[in-house]
Amino acid sequence: MNEQKHWNKIAPTYNEEIFDVFKSDRNRILSRFFSKYRSRNKHALDFGCGNGKAFPYLAPRFKKLTAMDIADGLLTLAKNRLYKNVSCVQADLANPSVKLPRVDFVFCCNVIMLPEPEKNIAMLKNVNRALRRGGSAVIILPSMESYLFSAWRLIDWNKKEGTLPAQIDQDELSGFEVSKTDLLQGLLKINGVTTKHYLAEELQVIFPLAGLKIISLNKVEYDWNSEFSEPPKWMKAPYPWDWLVECRKA
Numbered sequence: 001m002n003e004q005k006h007w008n009k010i011a012p013t014y015n016e017e018i019f020d021v022f023k024s025d026r027n028r029i030l031s032r033f034f035s036k037y038r039s040r041n042k043h044a045l046d047f048g049c050g051n052g053k054a055f056p057y058l059a060p061r062f063k064k065l066t067a068m069d070i071a072d073g074l075l076t077l078a079k080n081r082l083y084k085n086v087s088c089v090q091a092d093l094a095n096p097s098v099k100l101p102r103v104d105f106v107f108c109c110n111v112i113m114l115p116e117p118e119k120n121i122a123m124l125k126n127v128n129r130a131l132r133r134g135g136s137a138v139i140i141l142p143s144m145e146s147y148l149f150s151a152w153r154l155i156d157w158n159k160k161e162g163t164l165p166a167q168i169d170q171d172e173l174s175g176f177e178v179s180k181t182d183l184l185q186g187l188l189k190i191n192g193v194t195t196k197h198y199l200a201e202e203l204q205v206i207f208p209l210a211g212l213k214i215i216s217l218n219k220v221e222y223d224w225n226s227e228f229s230e231p232p233k234w235m236k237a238p239y240p241w242d243w244l245v246e247c248r249k250a
C-alpha cells in the first residue's frame, strides 16, 4: 500500500470520510488516559497525527507535542490548528531508520493497521524507539473480536426480522470478501480498504516483540451507529470497540 498517496487523496474530505474516535468515544476513556499521562514538563508524540484531531486534547496537556504523519496533505491541515507548542513533521513511520524525537509519551490512534504485517511491527518498534526510558504510550487499534461481533449482531438482527443468514444482502458482509489467509490474519475491509484488526491475545505476543510492555488492555467503545446506519433501539451493550493498549518501554 502506498500510504502517502492513499491519505493525501483522502485529505480534502478527511473529516467526512474518516471515523472520529474522539467524538465517538462513549465512555470518554481517551480523556482519562490523556489526563493520567499529562505533564507540562513532558514531550509527547502524536504518531500518525492525520489532520491533528488529537491536538486539542494533547497540546494543552504537554509542554511540547511533535506530530508526525506521512501525508503532507493532512499535515497542512494539522498545521492550521495553530498551537504554539506543536511542531509537525512529515515522515514514513514504518521506516525502521526514520528520524524520531525522544519523547515521554506517544499517542497513536488507528495508524498501525496497514495491510502489511511487517510494516505494523516496524511502526510498533518505532514507537518504542521514540520513547525515553520510563516513557509510556497509548495505542488505539482495530479489534478483530469487535469486527466479528458486529457481523454476528447483523445476522442476529436480520434473523429477528425474519431474514435468514443466506438471504442477507452480500454487500452488508463485503468486508469479509478477502482470501482465507487474509481473514485469518485479521486483514478485513473497512469501506473497501484492507485494514489490520487485532485479537487481544495477538497483542500480547506482538507488543513484547517490539520492546513494549502492556500495562492494560481497554476498549474504546462506540455507539452502534458507528457500524450500522440505522441500528434498532434494542441494540445496546456490548458495543463495538477499538482496542486501547496502554504500554511502556520494556
Ligand SMILES: C[S@@+](CC[C@H](N)C(=O)[O-])C[C@H]1O[C@@H](n2cnc3c(N)ncnc32)[C@H](O)[C@@H]1O
Residues within 6 Å of the ligand: 003, 007, 018, 021, 047, 048, 049, 050, 051, 052, 053, 054, 068, 069, 070, 071, 074, 091, 092, 093, 094, 095, 108, 109, 110, 111
Ligand atoms: C485513520 S488515520 C488516523 C489519524 C489520526 N491519528 C486520527 O486519529 O485522526 C491514519 C493516519 O495514519 C497515517 N499513516 C499511515 N501510514 C503511515 C506511515 N507509514 N507513516 C506515517 N503515517 C502514516 C495516515 O497518513 C493517516 O493520517
